[in-house]
């Protein structure tokens with residue numbers, strides 16, 4: 001049996017999968033985000049319950065919204081309670097089994113390139129998650145790409161190009177990461193709402209922008225065109241670097257046909273002759289990709305430690 005855990009800012013989800021990657025059950029607990037010890041206790045209780053249901057110890061993978069370095073330390077996350085903890089060692093000791101700890105965006109693309117995913121069996125794929133932020137992760141040669149510091153795939157914190165800023169007269173916004181002009185501020189859910197206001201619309205959310213776009217409001221149409229152009233340019237940069245065969249789009253904005261269907265065209269305008277246009281697909285597992293990808297990483301780690 002394989003367990004996947006997805007630690008979010010407000011809730012922790014655990015799921016049990018069988019050997020064919022069918023999900024047997026799943027449940028949630030609130031995240032004690034500020035209290036590291038309470039968080040470990042919650043995880044321990046969830047794993048104990050999973051073991052009780054299974055009848056023995058399953059493999060364990062944990063997805064977390066943060067950067068995990070090569071030593072298994074969490075170096076950046078919105079979980080203050082878990083900073084400065086050697087998480088992999090602490091967890092492996094606590095649960096008496098190897099524990100895979102993985103960034104949740106990387107869990108997303110591992111799940112989507114795994115059994116039943118939207119890019120099943122694809123060896124070179126990029127996952128772009130357009131939700132409250134713009135996260136991402138790559139699978140290269142069939143393996144998740146972590147890079148040296150564990151942060152490979154952070155396309156949302158690439159800067160907006162000077163030509164895009166000039167073309168749309170965009171403000172250069174400060175990003176929560178400490179840099180300025182990060183794409184995330186313009187292409188995420190809150191980002192497209194910001195573009196809508198930039199073009200004169202009145203609305204604070206992506207839903208309001210989308211409703212106005214459906215009503216053919218001109219500021220919403222301008223925001224849509226600008227948003228697609230910025231996304232095309234950003235993902236075009238990803239294509240030039242990683243040459244993925246498929247780009248899997250997840251997150252709230254991926255549910256909108258006007259984003260998914262027009263993205264290949266927007267992308268092609270930012271590529272040059274000789275570069276193959278990747279397929280753009282909507283994620284199959286959506287938000288459930290976190291626990292699934294984490295469980296897959298846990299299973300892979302258990303296999304490699306048995307060898």
Ligand SMILES: [Zn+2]
Nearest residue numbers: 157175177182
């Ligand atoms: Zn940033």
